[in-house]
Amino acid sequence: MNTQQARFNMVEQQIRPWQVLDPQVLTVLSNVPRELFVPQAYQALAYADTEIPLGHGETMVPPRVDARLMHDLQLTGTEKVLEIGTGSGYLAALLAGRAQRVVSLEINPELASNARNNLQRAGITNVDVRVADGSTGASGDAPFDAIVLGGSVAEVPQALLQQLKVGGHLLAIVGQEPMMVATLYTRTADAAWSSKALWDHTAPRLQGFTEPTRFKF
Known part of the structure; x- marks a missing residue:
């Protein structure tokens, strides 16, 4: 695989059509070697518009989703960012290119270890992966x-909203299948938050989060 060409095609054919147009964001996407974050068995799919299994019930989302998440946070390079769900470390790598420091939390120890190795191989040093x-x-x-x-x-x-600075943003894909929405929350004051629905997309569940009770009649 010509990874440089594959990365270029990914940006032009998948990322730009998803309204990710910020030149600095596109530069990060063009520079991060996604193949370093994909399990060996799925190397041929490193730049494909598809989910990739990571094991332990977790998957990598398509690259356009990670790109849009990073884009919609509108980072400037000075921020301290918290990522929930490290997975392969790819989104952390993208965030690291547009933030000063990234703290990334992964519930599965093996995935956390793999992500640390992936980030190290990619030469990324401003991400702190924790179990x-x-x-x-x-x-x-x-x-x-x-x-x-x-x-x-x-x-x-x-508990997560409380950990934002006033003026800070939290971005999450929220809801139940088949209707999930990427939602941007902003802390507007010490005890006030606003939210804005951005785009529809279904994504795999993060582990450890409470699900609503489903009543059966």
């Missing part, structure tokens, strides 16, 4: 300028 239940965040490092969830949740826990 932790992401639903409670990282209060010891709060407040964060931005928080992004790498998978879907039924609802965003208040």
Whole structure:
């Protein structure tokens, strides 16, 4: 595989059509070698518009989804970012290219270890991968300028919203299949948040988050 050409094609054919047009974001996407974050058995799909199994019930979302998440956070390069659900480390690598520091939480120890190795091979040094239940965040490092969830949740826990700086943003894919919406939350004051629905997309569930009770009659 000509990875450089595959990366170019990914940006032009998948990323741009999803309204990811910020030149600095596109530069990061063009520079991060996604093949380093894909399991060996799926190397041929490294730049394909598809989910890729990571094991342990987790998957990599298509690259356009990670790209849109990063784009919609509108990072400037000075932020401290919390990522929930490290997975392969690819989204963390993208965020690292547009933030000062990234703290990334992964509930599965083996995936966390693999992600650390992937990031190291890619030469990325400003990501701190930790084994932790992401639903409670990282209060010891709060407040964060931005928080992004790498998978879907039924609802965003208040504990995560509380860890945003005033003016900070949290981006998550929220809802139940078949209707999930990427939603941007903004902390507008010490005890006030706003939310804005951005785009529809179904994504695999993050582990450790509470699901609503389903009543049976």
